[in-house]
Amino acid sequence: MSVEAATAATAESGARRGEPRPVEELDSVTIRFVGDSGDGMQLTGNEFSRAIAKAGHDFATHPDYPSEIRAPTGTLFGVSGYQIQFASRAVFTSGDAPDVLVAMNPAALKTNLSDVKRGGIVIANSGAFTDNNLAKAGYKANPLDDGSLGDYRVYKIDIAELTAHALKASGLSKKEVGRCKNYYALGLMLSLYSRPLEKEEEDIRHKFAKKPEVAEANVLALRAGYAYADATEMFVTSYKVRTADIAPGTYRSLTGNHAAALGFVAASELAGVPLFLGSYPITPATDILHELSALKHFNVTTFQAEDEIAGICSTIGAAYGGALGMTTTSGPGMALKTEALGLAVMLELPLVIVNVQRGGPSTGLPTKIEQSDLLQAVYGRNGECPIPVIAANSPADCFDCAIEAFRLAVKYMTPVIFLSDGGIGNAAEPWRIPDPAALPKLEVKYRTEPEGFQAYARDGNLARAWVRPGTPGMEHRVGGLEKDFLTGNISHDPVNHQRMVEVRAAKVAGIAQDIPPLKVEGPEQGDLLIVGWGSTYGSIVQACEKAAAEGRSVAHVHLRHLNPLPSDLGDILKRYKTILVPEMNLGQLARLLREHYLREVVTLSKVQGKPFKVSEIYDRILELC
Amino acid sequence: MSNLSTASLLTKKDFESNQDVRWCPGCGDYAVLAQIQKLMPQLGIPRENFAFISGIGCSSRFPYYMETYGMHGIHGRAPAIASGLKLARPELSVWVVTGDGDALAIGGNHFIHAMRRNVDLKIILLNNRIYGLTKGQYSPTSELGMKTKTTPLGNIDRPFSPTAVALGAGATFVARTVDSDQTHMAGVLKRAAEHKGTAFVEVFQNCIVFNDGAYDAITDKSVRDDARLMLEHGKPLVFGKNKDKGIRLRGLEPEVVTIGEHAASEADLVMHDESAEHSGLAFFLAQFDAPKFPVPLGVFRAVRQPTYEEMNTQLHTDAAARKGRGTLAGLFSSGDTWTIK
Numbered sequence: 001m002s003v004e005a006a007t008a009a010t011a012e013s014g015a016r017r018g019e020p021r022p023v024e025e026l027d028s029v030t031i032r033f034v035g036d037s038g039d040g041m042q043l044t045g046n047e048f049s050r051a052i053a054k055a056g057h058d059f060a061t062h063p064d065y066p067s068e069i070r071a072p073t074g075t076l077f078g079v080s081g082y083q084i085q086f087a088s089r090a091v092f093t094s095g096d097a098p099d100v101l102v103a104m105n106p107a108a109l110k111t112n113l114s115d116v117k118r119g120g121i122v123i124a125n126s127g128a129f130t131d132n133n134l135a136k137a138g139y140k141a142n143p144l145d146d147g148s149l150g151d152y153r154v155y156k157i158d159i160a161e162l163t164a165h166a167l168k169a170s171g172l173s174k175k176e177v178g179r180c181k182n183y184y185a186l187g188l189m190l191s192l193y194s195r196p197l198e199k200e201e202e203d204i205r206h207k208f209a210k211k212p213e214v215a216e217a218n219v220l221a222l223r224a225g226y227a228y229a230d231a232t233e234m235f236v237t238s239y240k241v242r243t244a245d246i247a248p249g250t251y252r253s254l255t256g257n258h259a260a261a262l263g264f265v266a267a268s269e270l271a272g273v274p275l276f277l278g279s280y281p282i283t284p285a286t287d288i289l290h291e292l293s294a295l296k297h298f299n300v301t302t303f304q305a306e307d308e309i310a311g312i313c314s315t316i317g318a319a320y321g322g323a324l325g326m327t328t329t330s331g332p333g334m335a336l337k338t339e340a341l342g343l344a345v346m347l348e349l350p351l352v353i354v355n356v357q358r359g360g361p362s363t364g365l366p367t368k369i370e371q372s373d374l375l376q377a378v379y380g381r382n383g384e385c386p387i388p389v390i391a392a393n394s395p396a397d398c399f400d401c402a403i404e405a406f407r408l409a410v411k412y413m414t415p416v417i418f419l420s421d422g423g424i425g426n427a428a429e430p431w432r433i434p435d436p437a438a439l440p441k442l443e444v445k446y447r448t449e450p451e452g453f454q455a456y457a458r459d460g461n462l463a464r465a466w467v468r469p470g471t472p473g474m475e476h477r478v479g480g481l482e483k484d485f486l487t488g489n490i491s492h493d494p495v496n497h498q499r500m501v502e503v504r505a506a507k508v509a510g511i512a513q514d515i516p517p518l519k520v521e522g523p524e525q526g527d528l529l530i531v532g533w534g535s536t537y538g539s540i541v542q543a544c545e546k547a548a549a550e551g552r553s554v555a556h557v558h559l560r561h562l563n564p565l566p567s568d569l570g571d572i573l574k575r576y577k578t579i580l581v582p583e584m585n586l587g588q589l590a591r592l593l594r595e596h597y598l599r600e601v602v603t604l605s606k607v608q609g610k611p612f613k614v615s616e617i618y619d620r621i622l623e624l625c
Numbered sequence: 626m627s628n629l630s631t632a633s634l635l636t637k638k639d640f641e642s643n644q645d646v647r648w649c650p651g652c653g654d655y656a657v658l659a660q661i662q663k664l665m666p667q668l669g670i671p672r673e674n675f676a677f678i679s680g681i682g683c684s685s686r687f688p689y690y691m692e693t694y695g696m697h698g699i700h701g702r703a704p705a706i707a708s709g710l711k712l713a714r715p716e717l718s719v720w721v722v723t724g725d726g727d728a729l730a731i732g733g734n735h736f737i738h739a740m741r742r743n744v745d746l747k748i749i750l751l752n753n754r755i756y757g758l759t760k761g762q763y764s765p766t767s768e769l770g771m772k773t774k775t776t777p778l779g780n781i782d783r784p785f786s787p788t789a790v791a792l793g794a795g796a797t798f799v800a801r802t803v804d805s806d807q808t809h810m811a812g813v814l815k816r817a818a819e820h821k822g823t824a825f826v827e828v829f830q831n832c833i834v835f836n837d838g839a840y841d842a843i844t845d846k847s848v849r850d851d852a853r854l855m856l857e858h859g860k861p862l863v864f865g866k867n868k869d870k871g872i873r874l875r876g877l878e879p880e881v882v883t884i885g886e887h888a889a890s891e892a893d894l895v896m897h898d899e900s901a902e903h904s905g906l907a908f909f910l911a912q913f914d915a916p917k918f919p920v921p922l923g924v925f926r927a928v929r930q931p932t933y934e935e936m937n938t939q940l941h942t943d944a945a946a947r948k949g950r951g952t953l954a955g956l957f958s959s960g961d962t963w964t965i966k
Contacts, residue, residue, distance in 0.1 A: 296941050297947070305738075343699050347696070469714065476694070
């Protein structure tokens with residue numbers, strides 16, 4: 001079927017081709033796609049963000065899905081969403097309040113409507129607003145008909161029916177046709193935002209290359225949705241967002257987990273050392289394991305261990321053998337790895353532990369975003385057990401943090417904890433593809449000279465030598481028992497133990513001298529400094545920009561290194577009257593800052609499984625300066 | 626420290642570390658250490674290519690006493706650490722020394738999964754049926770009714786057989802020996818060392834302090850021949866001081882018969898076949914326990930199957946052949962890209 005035919009099909013269902021619509025220009029748009037977890041909302045959101053990126057926009061996304069794989073249809077707890085903000089300028093967050101809500105059923109409308117901007121657009125898949133679905137969502141009357149949505153511009157579109165209509169000649173089963181409706185929704189949105197279809201069609205054909213009939217059906221659904229929006233007079237205006245002023249280069253869209261995986265492979269290639277990932281599947285960290293598992297044509301071994309403990313223990317074994325060893329997990333898995341982390345500290349072997357944080361404690365909120373494992377990372381082990389901790393601030397930053405984590409691990413012969421979170425891990429943003437030759441060097445030296453070898457002798461960084469089994473003349477034993485300061489043999493000597501505890505602490509503390517100077521955005525001194533870490537970055541940047549534009553004296557510093565803290569942070573804190581720390585926990589970085597600098601700090605806490613809105617931080621800024 | 630790396634010139638002494646051995650005098654562990662130190666030079670492997678990995682417990686002190694690479698890990702996790710090492714460095718000869726508490730209680734999960742995967746590890750389990758390092762609590766192999774510090778009224782935890790567990794997990798080499806029989810232990814350990822894939826050896830080991838005499842019935846020269854069954858590949862299951870007893874099958878039920886009595890002849894006895902693809906016979910032997918049956922010693926099962934690291938290497942070879950060796954530039958720009966000018 002041609003485009004014309006598809007248009008004709010939609011025209012039959014009541015729409016007719018009108019005059020070209022006026023085009024309104026916008027700075028930024030936030031769209032949220034919501035539906036049942038089986039409706040393909042994550043896919044629709046992903047596809048839309050790719051189309052937007054290729055058009056030259058910057059964007060940021062926030063997938064928000066339930067922990068059930070396919071919750072019962074139509075239920076409030078089964079609603080899955082994907083939010084994207086795209087703009088004509090740099091985008092740091094997925095947006096506070098959606099300008100557009102695409103709701104595939106009543107439950108999706110019910111759970112998301114309150115977030116939508118007053119006067120915003122609601123596109124409702126009207127065919128799903130059946131008595132049964134309305135009842136499941138707790139609606140007594142159909143909100144599409146009872147006038148309760150008067151504050152919004154509501155478009156009722158029977159997406160399932162229109163998709164079925166467009167595909168009636170396709171020969172596909174009802175079920176298969178049902179699966180195409182998310183492409184219909186995508187077509188609607190591409191039209192509303194004046195985006196061309198051709199590239200998306202190419203992508204669909206590529207994506208479903210092995211099932212050409214499904215590919216063609218999806219293309220038809222896409223075209224039908226596009227043509228419907230184009231032809232109908234329902235949308236009185238279409239919108240255009242100017243393309244952003246983005247640095248020249250070649251880009252791709254990456255989630256944080258994918259970016260981290262690429263960063264780890266890069267570390268392996270830069271060092272010329274094999275990468276070993278020992279891991280046990282856990283939401284929301286598993287995608288790193290997925291990505292690396294598919295890269296066996298690199299020097300990458302992935303080992304899906306029998307449990308979290310074996311994940312890190314196999315990694316310790318691989319690191320002992322000379323590999324760049326890493327393990328990936330999330331909060332509960334981190335708890336299980338604790339004892340092995342202590343062993344890695346005692347062995348003084350390099351490895352990287354990625355904690356893609358989620359809501360806790362215990363199983364908590366597996367698919368929701370939180371930053372509440374910071375103190376666990378810094379302190380959560382028996383004994384005096386220091387481990388460097390770094391955190392990524394955005395999806396693309398995960399790439400750089402992966403390399404930084406291994407740089408510290410091999411230079412200081414220590415495990416390094418890399419904190420990400422479910423927001424960063426699953427959210428996508430454009431990533432400017434780097435030139436591999438321009439990446440930082442990563443030097444790995446194994447000691448092979450037996451003359452004068454002592455297993456625990458240290459270099460200027462207090463790091464011991466990395467000696468691989470298989471090296472002649474240097475056979476020695478390591479282990480979790482306290483060891484002699486030089487030989488590494490078991491030692492229960494009291495003075496030796498104190499010396500070892502202190503040297504392990506000093507080694508990690510010394511990393512503070514190896515952290516680049518902090519970059520403070522905003523005035524060098526003034527009323528308010530916001531100290532952030534991790535995925536709050538985007539919301540803080542935008543809140544500060546907004547407040548600064550109104551003449552407020554607010555600055556922002558974002559920490560990548562959390563243990564040890566950067567050596568210049570203390571001086572920076574002194575230059576501001578008030579320190580504000582927005583965190584998705586009850587104030588964990590705030591505690592660290594108070595403890596290290598004896599400085600009072602104000603906490604802005606949010607633990608709702610959702611990222612900060614720009615407005616939440618902005619409002620607090622106005623109260624403080 | 627010796628600088629020797631030419632395997633053929635090595636002796637037992639080259640494998641003795643300078644650390645004082647701190648097991649109790651008379652502990653069965655000494656015998657195992659001596660046999661392994663004696664075995665090492667016979668294997669034609671450079672000394673630096675051995676790595677001994679352990680967990681926690683008396684037996685887990687083992688690596689400190691070997692002049693090889695070694696790691697004294699954490700409780701129960703040695704098979705996981707060793708699996709990572711072997712995957713990263715397939716050319717190494719990786720040994721795990723463990724105990725009944727370390728391997729079967731806290732480390733049960735890692736123990737079974739190492740064998741399920743057939744990682745080429747040598748796992749030596751020193752089974753003394755007691756917790757020694759924590760001073761005398763019952764273990765997963767302690768007998769029912771046994772009185773220990775944590776079972777003052779007698780043990781009600783049913784024990785299981787490490788050998789049966791290993792077979793159940795699909796181990797490709799499973800053997801059992803006893804600390805007091807040096808010749809037998811030497812033979813079994815050598816077979817284990819030469820096996821490609823996970824080789825599991827249970828060593829009945831006497832704890833002289835907390836469970837002394839646990840294996841007297843099969844070690845005491847006056848009674849042992851009637852209490853143990855020495856397994857020999859391709860030979861009938863015969864035992865007894867006069868080699869006149871054997872194992873016969875009635876349907877699926879084994880019975881002890883005396884050759885020449887009740888119409889039993891050697892031809893009726895079960896033949897031992899350690900290379901049987903099916904582990905049924907080995908598992909059936911692993912159920913034998915005193916006093917009803919003689920306790921089998923020797924090799925229960927020895928079959929060659931692809932090892933985990935062989936298959937892992939193959940995955941890499943195939944992937945590189947299919948896609949070509951990856952490059953960072955190619956990896957970075959794979960998928961959907963767009964260019965901003």
